[in-house]
Amino acid sequence: MSDAPIITIRNIYKFFGPLKALDNVTLDIRSGEKVVIIGPSGSGKSTLLRSINRLEEIDQGSIVVDGFDLNDRTNDINAIRQELGMVFQSFNLFPHKTVLENLTLAPIKLKKIPKAEAEATAMKLLDRVGIKEKATVYPSRLSGGQQQRVAIARALAMNPKIMLFDEPTSALDPEMIGEVLDVMKSLARDGMTMVVVTHEMGFAREVADRVIFMDAGQIIESGTPEHFFKAPEHDRTKLFLSQIL
Amino acid sequence: MTEDTIRIEVTDGAAIPREKDKGLLSAWRLSFFGALAVIAYLLITRPDPYLRVLKFVPDGILVTFEVTVSAIFFALILGLITGLGRISQNKYVNLVASTYVEVVRGIPLLVQLFYVYYALGRFVNVPHMIAAVTAMSVCYGAYMGEVFRAGIMSISKGQTEAARSLGFNRGQTMFLVILPQAWRTILPPVGNEFIALLKDTSLVSILAVADILRRGREFASESFYYFETYTMIALIYLVITLILSKGVSHMEKRLSHYV
Numbered sequence A: 001m002s003d004a005p006i007i008t009i010r011n012i013y014k015f016f017g018p019l020k021a022l023d024n025v026t027l028d029i030r031s032g033e034k035v036v037i038i039g040p041s042g043s044g045k046s047t048l049l050r051s052i053n054r055l056e057e058i059d060q061g062s063i064v065v066d067g068f069d070l071n072d073r074t075n076d077i078n079a080i081r082q083e084l085g086m087v088f089q090s091f092n093l094f095p096h097k098t099v100l101e102n103l104t105l106a107p108i109k110l111k112k113i114p115k116a117e118a119e120a121t122a123m124k125l126l127d128r129v130g131i132k133e134k135a136t137v138y139p140s141r142l143s144g145g146q147q148q149r150v151a152i153a154r155a156l157a158m159n160p161k162i163m164l165f166d167e168p169t170s171a172l173d174p175e176m177i178g179e180v181l182d183v184m185k186s187l188a189r190d191g192m193t194m195v196v197v198t199h200e201m202g203f204a205r206e207v208a209d210r211v212i213f214m215d216a217g218q219i220i221e222s223g224t225p226e227h228f229f230k231a232p233e234h235d236r237t238k239l240f241l242s243q244i245l
Numbered sequence B: 001m002t003e004d005t006i007r008i009e010v011t012d013g014a015a016i017p018r019e020k021d022k023g024l025l026s027a028w029r030l031s032f033f034g035a036l037a038v039i040a041y042l043l044i045t046r047p048d049p050y051l052r053v054l055k056f057v058p059d060g061i062l063v064t065f066e067v068t069v070s071a072i073f074f075a076l077i078l079g080l081i082t083g084l085g086r087i088s089q090n091k092y093v094n095l096v097a098s099t100y101v102e103v104v105r106g107i108p109l110l111v112q113l114f115y116v117y118y119a120l121g122r123f124v125n126v127p128h129m130i131a132a133v134t135a136m137s138v139c140y141g142a143y144m145g146e147v148f149r150a151g152i153m154s155i156s157k158g159q160t161e162a163a164r165s166l167g168f169n170r171g172q173t174m175f176l177v178i179l180p181q182a183w184r185t186i187l188p189p190v191g192n193e194f195i196a197l198l199k200d201t202s203l204v205s206i207l208a209v210a211d212i213l214r215r216g217r218e219f220a221s222e223s224f225y226y227f228e229t230y231t232m233i234a235l236i237y238l239v240i241t242l243i244l245s246k247g248v249s250h251m252e253k254r255l256s257h258y259v
């Protein structure tokens, strides 16, 4: 883990009409760091995560990702997004493409990688997430856990520097959560920079370098998992943890 | 139409026989085989004039299909552009596209046909066929725009977000991810529009385009067999649209699920 931040978030605000979804959020994430964001529903976790790759445009403040200021319109957002893999709660695989094509579409079209090479890389990634044998089927044939592992592999196929996860296991049946978390843990061990919104406290405890608790659009408390689960400072954090643990 | 209920409006195609719909399915059979039986009966019992009509109109059938196919082709292109315009975040593009739809839907096709023919005719000498195809394309382009818009909107926002987060730009997202999925929703109503358009081409006979109806009128005015001629013309249209509606229903069934 290096000390230089790869993501710098400074005093950002995001409004949905009158609703303040992000309220003066400031956060630095270092390269290789694993940050887990927790908080009650509607607290702004997804909005924060999605503003990092500009799926949500912030109204105030600045976000710099790997040296690129997201507010600077001369920067190519599509190039910056290639550095940021994103995994969604609802998988969002492309249903009209096979598993393999889901992985190779972006590398072939965006990075102009030759098809054979893109497919070889994709097969390695599928092997890594444990579903190589499903390469030629369509996503609708896969279980939720398998789909989410493909979605992770699809993001990895662009060789991103940072991975963003928005409640990757929340849509899964309980028996499939483990297989997805295992893939994420192995990614963490390999040194990937990860920002993960999750309710999986076991994962947070095991993997996080830092846990961030959000409420009402603000970061209320931030610290190591030990700090969080043994001695949280704020009442709202305590309340939230007492409800979820 | 609210933004969250995805519904593809059916304008004036044909009743598409669907498997669930047993009543319609047998209505289809009854009409189709009934029409064939009536045609056969008329041809056998009164070959003059029925057989003569039948021999007289085939060039017209060809012209009808020519107009239909060319108009649908241009209407699809216009429709795609319009549909994209209607969902564009640029409010001027949006306004232009919406106004086009509004204006075209507010003017009867027959008036549009005359209008294109005589308006264009003031500046250039447009062949009837071109005027007909232009007017029909412009008219159906507006309907197709709605079909494309609904089809695109039927694809979940998550698909766009997944594509954009991989680094695809708007256009790539539309053409690589959204449209390839949307065509399953789009194709059946397009088939339906095709049928509606085919029927509406009967209006072009008024511009002296020699379609089925025009050929029928020519025959009738020479032979004075008005009733017999229009009976035959009606049966021909019926058989054609019934065959096409069956085709659309097959297409719907095949498109309804992913592999």
Ligand SMILES: Nc1ncnc2c1ncn2[C@@H]1O[C@H](COP(=O)(O)OP(=O)(O)OP(=O)(O)O)[C@@H](O)[C@H]1O
Pocket (backbone or CB within 6 Å): A016, A019, A021, A039, A040, A041, A042, A043, A044, A045, A046, A047, A048
């Ligand atoms: N596109 C939107 N339009 C309007 N309001 C929105 C939109 N997206 C989010 N919000 C609102 O902003 C607030 C923060 O939402 P956000 O999705 O970031 O919360 P969250 O912490 O991720 O919640 P959850 O745990 O339910 O996913 C919520 O009140 C939500 O209703």
Ligand SMILES: [Mg+2]
Pocket (backbone or CB within 6 Å): A045, A046, A047, A166, A167
């Ligand atoms: Mg959320």
